[in-house]
Amino acid sequence: MMGLPMMTILIFLPLAAAIVVAAIDRKKTGALYGVGLAGSLAALALAAVVFVRFDPDQAALQFVERMAWIPSAGVSYHIGVDGISLPLVMLTAVIMPLALLSAWGSIAERIKEFVFSMLVLETALLGTFLAADLVLFYVFWEAVLIPMYFIIGLWGGPRRSYAAVKFILYTMTGSALMLVAIITLYLHSGPSLGARTFDLAQLRQLRVAMPLQAWLFGAFALAFAIKVPVWPLHTWLPDAHVEAPTAGSVVLAAVLLKMGTYGFLRFLLPLFPQATLQFAPLLSALAILGIIYGGIVSWAQPDVKRLVAMSSVSHLGLVTLGVFVMTVPAIQGSLLQMVNHGISTGGLFLIVGVLYDRTHSRLLGDYGGVAALMPRLAPLALIVVLSSLALPGTNGFVGEFLILLGTFRANPVYAALATSGVILSAVYLLWMYQRVMQGPVAVKERARMTDLTRREQWLFIPLIALIFWIGVYPSALLRRSEASVRALVQDVRERGNAAHLASHESRVTSHDR
Amino acid sequence: MTPPAVDLRLLVPELVVTATAVAVMLAGLFLPAGRQHLLRWLAAVGTLAALGTTLTAGADPTPAFAGMYVRDALTRVIQATALLAVLLAQWLSGEYVERTGLEAGEYYALMLVAALGAMLMAASSDLIMLFLGLETLSIPLYVLAAFARTDLRSQEAGLKYFLLGAFGTAFFLYGIALLFGATGSTGYRALAEHARTPAVIFQAGLALLTIGLAFKAAVVPFHFWAPDVYEGAPLPATAYMSVIAKVGAFAAFLRVYVVALAAQAGEWSTLLAAISVLTMIVGNVAALRQTSIKRLLAYSSIAHAGFILTGVVAGTPSGASAVAFYLLAYTFMTLGAFAVVLMLHRRGEEADQIADLSGVAWRAPALGGAMALFMVSLAGLPPTAGFLAKFYVFTAALDAGQIGVVVTGVLTSVVSAYYYLRVAYTMFTGQPHEDVGFAGGRWVTAALVTASAGVVVLGIFPGRVISFVQQVGEILR
Secondary structure, eight states: OTTSOHHHHHHHHHHHHHHHHHHSOTTOHHHHHHHHHHHHHHHHHHHHHHHHHOOTTOOSOEEEEEEEEEGGGTEEEEEEEOTTTHHHHHHHHHHHHHHHHHHHHHOOSSHHHHHHHHHHHHHHHHHHHHBOBHHHHHHHHHHTHHHHHHHHHHHSOTTHHHHHHHHHHHHHHHHHHHHHHHHHHHHHHHHHHSSOOOBHHHHTTOOOOHHHHHHHHHHHHHHHHHHTTOTTSOTHHHHHHHHSOHHHHHHIIIIIHHHHHHHIIIIIHHHOHHHHHHHHHHHHHHHHHHHHHHHHHHHTOSBHHHHHHHHHHHHHHHHHHHHHHOOHHHHHHHHHHHHHHHHHHHHHHHHHHHHHHHHOOOBGGGOOOHHHHOTTHHHHHHHHHHHHTTOTTSHHHHHHHHHHHHHHHHOHHHHHHHHHHHHHHHHHHHHHHHHHHSSSOOOSOGGGOOOOOHHHHHHHHHHHHHHHHHHHOTHHHHHHHHHHHHHHHHHHHHHHHHHHHHHHHHHHHHHHO | OOOOOOOGGGGHHHHHHHHHHHHHHHHHHHSOGGGTTHHHHHHHHHHHHHHHHHHHSOOSOEEETTTTEEESHHHHHHHHHHHHHHHHHHHHHHHHHHHTTOOOHHHHHHHHHHHHHHHHHHTBOBHHHHHHHHHHHHHHHHHHHTOOTTOHHHHHHHHHHHHHHHHHHHHHHHHHHHHHHHHSOOBHHHHHHHTTSOOHHHHHHHHHHHHHHHHHHTOTTSOTHHHHHHHHSOHHHHHHHHHHHHHHHHHHHIIIIIIITGGGHHHHHHHHHHHHHHHHHHHHHHHTTOOBHHHHHHHHHHHHHHHHHHHHHHOSHHHHHHHHHHHHHHHHHHHHHHHHHHTEEETTEEOOBGGGGTTHHHHOHHHHHHHHHHHHHHTTOTTSHHHHHHHHHHHHHHHTTOHHHHHHHHHHHHHHHHHHHHHHHHHHSSOOOSSEEEOOOHHHHHHHHHHHHHHHHHHHOOHHHHHHHHHHHHTTO
8 A cells, every 4th residue: 555656546536537537428427427426436535545544743744756747847746745735635525526416416418528627627626735846736726727717617607708717817817927936936946955946845945035035925925815815806706606507616615715725824834934924914904804895795695606605705814814823723723714614615505506406596585485395405504504604513613713712812903803704704694594594485486496305415414424523523633734734833933033033133233334 | 262061961851851842742743633642641751751860860069061051959859840840730731732622742842841941940050041941931831821822812811921021031131231241251150259249230230130030930010911811821821831930930049049149148138028028918919809710820829929039038048948849839739729720611611710619519529628728738728738838938038037028928828818718618618500510531630639649748748858859958058
């Protein structure tokens, strides 16, 4: 078992399944979905093995594989997993089979291309989270865009073409400048590291002088902030989420947005510690604005899918805040909350999808009393809603509590403002639940409101299990991420402050002269 | 004065190409109408033989013909690219020329002669040789543009190309005359020596030379001919000229600027940087609103000329290697995109509108997938050849401190994603047109498969190709 390149197999298993899908006759829908599901479940099984065998005491990368890729340019195929990427790898592996399963009933045309795109997307996502070389990371990061562009553009709602283009232009603009920053880092790595390299572990040793470091920080931060999205760069998000098919929205909200917050932790903080300390207040302020803005805008939405989409701006604002207050509990909370948001918002989009499949309406006003018609959906939906608004006992509570605790220690004002977001989310989510599920039956076409099918029930059962499992026993995840997070926080604080002091001292000494 | 020693052994690849061109033209005269397809085999075998001799020829710098000609690594890499381009272009043309009745020995012979021109430009170490190469490249292309004798659009394209091309050549030649006046020689070495203390006349000559090359490469502001000519010329001729003219012109840019005038990089790089920025902006922005796939690819070729120029601007060995890699990637992805269009027809005519592509992918998924691949690559998205090509030129340019050029490059790449992905998207959406049918065949399929494989291999397993193109950089060290 040790000899096997576990991580490579994990990344490329879905791609292999995609190739099999490409070879299947397009009329055999069962086989197409079956192979897609089998491929993503196999990846999940492999990810579970990694999860179990992961050594929680080790802060560095594990299951490392390293090969020369383009040696002349200092690019290597370097992958591995640590406490920061592990939760996201697990999240991806869990969400993808569910997304495929959710499509099984609702996407009925061009199934072959759809399953193919989803599997390619999974490979790109896993690669993004596991890459430890900047060029390799960039390749996977950009490769995510292409299948997602087609998923939104081909299987989406009426304005799908506009939404797909907006999505890809926004995210490409950010990452284009990140590419310039990546190359600049590479060019600067020559003199101090001996040889030019794109390897993350080596580039972390690099000390980039300040004005340049701030520029590079800006380029990386922009790419990640667009992806999260951090207010005010969020305007692509409602369009993309609303127009995407259910499975696309689920993956977009649950996994793609986390690429941004993961990027903060994996690249921004360790590569630019000094600039991070300098700009953390700015990003924290934007995060808080996002929390409040997202909450208020969600409250005002008449469209239930848009409501869920805008709630992501608010929830991920909290995650971003946790990252930039840079205390161990806050970052651990952020990591956990990335997973939680994936589970709960993924669940919310699934609920919206289930309703939309029946009524073809997304307007809150077209619903009411659904609980009476769909008695099996109602309790499941309630649990998902409560998880999203962070009721104690559910997963959301643990994550938000840790973030707020960590934030309070660093800055009580931030924590107080962020708490308002928690209250707002309770308001709009419960309001949504009430409008849709409770009250007199107000759905026009009652006959279509059949209860959940067996397939649809299976969509929610794993999510509900995870909601309670993480809610009651979060240490399975927290224990695995702790060592890496602790090392990261210590590293950023030491190097950031040391560089800061050094520049301060040099200024003082130059004054003395 | 003794005549210079003539060593024909160095010229084997060029001689093979010439012999093939002559043989194809003669065979075209004598073969009966039903057997003209044998010309394709003849041309393909000759081109492959030339490719083989180029790759096996030595890469140690060997001058010949009294310093007019040099065979070195740059010669080898660019000649291989030119031969690959002509090979793929022949395959692309196979069924088209048969269907439209253009098939003749002349067609293939002209293609081969144009490739010969690009090969000579790559091997030039003297302005006269460069001029000969340039004309050998250009004149067949004028004829190819006008090759559809009964099509008015094609006639117009040929005339336009010829007039503007002749205009460009005049600039070029006048530049050579001034440089000869300034240096008393036409050799690159003399250029390098006199560039240290440049006279006004020297600089004027260099500027005119650059304008001539800019015409051929379709670089802004000397690009106006490109969209009209591309639109009017027969589709496979458009495909071929969009690639081979770039290969020749950028070989010349490398020879003149990066090799001969390396020491004065500081002076000319600013000028070329400005041209490059302008080209990337104009090419990409103008492509946004095109409805004809030929015009779109014309503006795309202008935009890519700007991207390739960033590697020249770098003026370093790695910049030169990056240019060579880009030309190779560009050959695969552009010819691939044209191959997809050549697989279709609209009532026997070229299916050259973007709208003609709508829904095609649902009738032919492989064709849709291939077009998506080429468009993603042209947009510079990973994991394709187009991404690594841009990655290399931008790395080289950043290394040379050209941050403004690189930032323009990445941002205009984002703009380009809009129109490239729209083409791919069109193939997957909407209803197929009843008028549009498939016109595939073995030859064009072979070209399509080769181009797809090239784009994927260069994007994912580029190791061997990169060590091949890196020889180019070595000649500068």
